[in-house]
Amino acid sequence: MSCANHLADSLRERGFRMTPQRLAIMHVLYASPKHLSPAQVFDQVRGTVPGVTETTVYRTLEFLSEHGLVRPIHLGSGHPVYEIREHDHHHLVCRDCGGTVEVENSLFKTLYVQLEAATGFQLAGNHLSLFGLCPDCQRE
Amino acid sequence: MSCANHLADSLRERGFRMTPQRLAIMHVLYASPKHLSPAQVFDQVRGTVPGVTETTVYRTLEFLSEHGLVRPIHLGSGHPVYEIREHDHHHLVCRDCGGTVEVENSLFKTLYVQLEAATGFQLAGNHLSLFGLCPDCQRE
């Protein structure tokens, strides 16, 4: 798998090491269409890496977050979930059913420019969760 | 205090009761210039309501959230914090120093309209935390 090699190299360049645990956790997140909690990652990873611990999952998710490979996000549950950090996007989250929809970054561009001008903040690389009611849940 | 009476009435109308605990928790949040964690609320409330428990703080914050009096928000720590639900606004949160800036809802209006048109979601009453770098932390 060339993707894994590429990742391994990028870690080694920075003095870190590639391990079966890290690879498995990345795989689980890549394979998942949606965000996973540490517990969910652990459940899936333990199938392929015998003996892996929750501790390692927590540590690895933090490690990967720090180095920009995954992204911790908040969907209102109070606990962070993680996803692979690929294209920039945001989420609409339904308050009622919890369903999520991804929206592209482009729509936010003008807002960002305005906010940056008004506040001096630098807002690149954001990942937002906007809460509301999905079309289905509005019919109630 | 007329504000408290008003609140009490609004609860009673819906079949709920006003209690010293609920009043104290509302007071703490009103008095605070910023968001408070359940633990912080508990710390302050225990001074004025002897015997109050953390359980009650958790329950009350959820109760007040459900009925639109307070708002749980996420600032990236992984744990929700709470604030009085007054005017609609959003936050810019500095990734580095944790500093926050409030921004008015008006700038978001056009984005919301676009998003609602594109997805069918209904996004009113939102409260966002946009992360980035504050002006001070950009000089590093």
Added chain:
DNA sequence: TACTTATTGAGAAAAACTTGCAATAAGGAT
């Protein structure tokens, strides 16, 4: 005052997350 029941306190328990340290093993050097 008495009655109904929403709400609380107490304690236990579950869930989420962290810490310290010895054992393991990844990657580079020999």
Added chain:
DNA sequence: ATCCTTATTGCAAGTTTTTCTCAATAAGTA
């Protein structure tokens, strides 16, 4: 191939955060 350094893991214990149960309390109504 083998050795070395040290990043990383597993293990076990501990801490923090949050939830649950249930009997006791007290808010609001009549």
